[in-house]
Amino acid sequence: MSEHANKNSVLHHDLPFSYRLMKPANASRDCLFVLHGSGVDETTLVPLARRIAPRAVLVAARGRIRQEDGFRWFERITPTSFEQSSIRAETAAFAEFAVEAATRHQLDLSCSTFLGYSNGANLVSTLMLLHPGLVRQAALLRAMPVLDEAPATDLAGTRVLIIAGAADQTYGPFAPAMVMLLSARGAEIDARIVASGHEFGEADAAIARHWLAGPTPAG
Secondary structure (H helix, E strand, C coil): CCCCCCCCCCEECCCCCCEEEECCCCCCCCEEEEECCCCECCCCCHHHHHHHCCCCEEEEECCCEEECCEEECCCEEECCEECHHHHHHHHHHHHHHHHHHHHHCCCCHHHEEEEEECHHHHHHHHHHHHCCCCCCEEEEECCCCCCCCCCCCCCCCCEEEEEEECCCCCCHHHHHHHHHHHHCCCCEEEEEEECCCCCCCHHHHHHHHHHHCCCCCCC
């Protein structure tokens, strides 16, 4: 487990995905569903999420696919190609998880943002495309399109932040394709590039914090 894990948080196993629920004392109505990158666990993105939204309730979920000493969200074939049946099965399971977690913990999905990094960001993108209406706001860090055949989903009313790393040689070249994919389906896109590689840092937190303070799209 990451040294950044909240000592007061408990790893819950009562839903399809294991997760930690973190609610600050002065919590707002906002909620962040936090999806980590590959080969790590649900605690690794928590410090970034806290910098982005200090008062939000966090639902830090753990991917179900084993990778080395950690986890990922769906099976991969190469670093940039992925098992399509795994994507669809795990995305469907996460859609069910998000609804059940919101119900169980009295969270408002209309006030929720899905924050994903790398493999987690890719899962958030498939969640928007395959289960429209669930995600109203999404922040995608170092994402790329992963569906071989993306449906013509209507994403009008969905607000998406996409942050790519200027020196990210693996995922960076795919960032324009992700922007085009989601914007062509009507999503409101804010696309940024930061001076980093595949890793995330304070520049991402600052951009996401400012973006999150903006207006939520009308339903």
